[in-house]
Amino acid sequence: MSRYRGPRLRITRRLGELPGLSRKTARRAYPPGQHGQNRKKRSEYAIRLEEKQKLRFNYGVTENQLLRYVRKARRVAGSTGQVLLQLLEMRLDNTIFRLGMAPTIPAARQLVNHGHVLINGREVNIASYQCRPGDQVTIRNNDRTKKMVEANLQYPGLANLPSHLEFDKNKLEGKVNSVIEREWVALQINELLVVEYYSRQA
Structure with missing residues (x-):
């Protein structure tokens, strides 16, 4: 299916x-x-x-x-x-969504599949990649990608950032600090x- x-x-x-x-x-x-x-x-x-x-x-x-x-x-x-x-929550597409870089998980998956996302400085284009504590989530350093992510950040899918993530809106950088807790699902x-x-x- x-x-x-x-x-x-x-x-x-x-x-x-x-x-x-x-x-x-x-x-x-x-x-x-x-x-x-x-x-x-x-x-x-x-x-x-x-x-x-x-x-x-x-x-x-x-x-x-x-x-x-x-x-x-x-x-x-x-x-x-x-x-x-x-x-499921620690998948890369969901992590991008929870950071506010994409309005929905399908949009986050597209962002990942098209090679816009970097994990620890290396391109990862697999949406099911399991994020681990300590991973740095950034985007490709080009204007098109930055404009797209900045536009998405104006209207994030969910307002609250979970406690296991941190995000710098100026640098467009996110970090996974730990595994998500149940109450943040x-x-x-x-x-x-x-x-x-x-x-x-x-």
Whole structure:
């Protein structure tokens, strides 16, 4: 299953607010479609599936990628759900988004893929790169890139900078100080339901 490229508002109407996917807010508070307003009672499976889909669409990962992250989180000591969120939050595209350099995670991914981002002075064009404490995040030293990032900084996707990051707006430099803590995850999600969803197949 490939990455979703369809209408984003349809997803936010169905799953609720996804800060990483879109800045737009839906005018209607119910899911799209003919039966959106009179949905039947959902099964436990449907509730778990919805939480999993929130995670997938917000961070823009494919089903196979998310399954790999779940397996990786299981191998690490501690709460699997919390480690899973940390792995997704420490991706380079999400870090660029949380620093305010891009309005959404898909826009941050494009910034990374087009070679505008440097980690510790070296170009990294892989959006799934795992940022580590101590990493310096900068941009390519050319006018086009600077103008684009400065324009994005005027209207950041999320107003608050998480405690694990620091950013110098004058130099357009960011730094990862530590791994993100659970309370700074912007997405409203019950990660335990996602772990339960994958418990039968991961």
